[in-house]
Amino acid sequence: MTTPRTPALALAGLTLAAALTGCAADATAADGTTAAGGAAGTGAAGAQGDASGAVGSSASPTSRIVDGTYVGVGIYTSPAGKESIEVTLTVDEGIVAAMDVVPQATNPTSQTFQSDFASAISAQVVGIPLEDVDVDVVAGASLTTQAFESALESVLADARA
Numbered sequence: 001m002t003t004p005r006t007p008a009l010a011l012a013g014l015t016l017a018a019a020l021t022g023c024a025a026d027a028t029a030a031d032g033t034t035a036a037g038g039a040a041g042t043g044a045a046g047a048q049g050d051a052s053g054a055v056g057s058s059a060s061p062t063s064r065i066v067d068g069t070y071v072g073v074g075i076y077t078s079p080a081g082k083e084s085i086e087v088t089l090t091v092d093e094g095i096v097a098a099m100d101v102v103p104q105a106t107n108p109t110s111q112t113f114q115s116d117f118a119s120a121i122s123a124q125v126v127g128i129p130l131e132d133v134d135v136d137v138v139a140g141a142s143l144t145t146q147a148f149e150s151a152l153e154s155v156l157a158d159a160r161a
Contacts (some may be wrong), residue, residue, distance in 0.1 A: 072154035074147030078105035087151040113141035
């Protein structure tokens with residue numbers, strides 16, 4: 001039995017058209033400002049640490065990602081309460097060149113999961129284009145993986161030129 005692909009292809013075409021329409025808004029002027037008027041490659045850390053900060057300036061010619069070092073914090077609620085991890089990613093030519101995950105758990109069980117996650121995640125992320133990073137549960141730490149994904153979203157938002 002075959003499934004008609006026409007609706008799926010039409011939807012894919014619309015998605016691509018919408019993505020391309022937004023490209024002009026992401027342009028960086030020669031003076032280093034974005035179309036929105038902000039400085040390219042910078043971010044502001046939030047008071048609670050759930051936003052990310054960025055240090056970087058050169059945009060990769062093949063990507064909309066600005067090279068630099070970015071920090072994001074992912075927060076989750078475990079059965080023991082609220083926990084967080086800090087993720088630092090260094091991006092070079094749009095590729096994750098280095099990564100550090102700092103466990104910040106206070107509960108011993110959460111500390112174990114976060115430490116296991118931190119020691120295993122780099123192998124799945126370093127060397128991958130930042131926009132392509134997508135991880136499944138790592139080292140059995142499903143909540144820590146969710147927090148990582150949240151931190152990654154923050155990093156991506158700051159890294160997009």
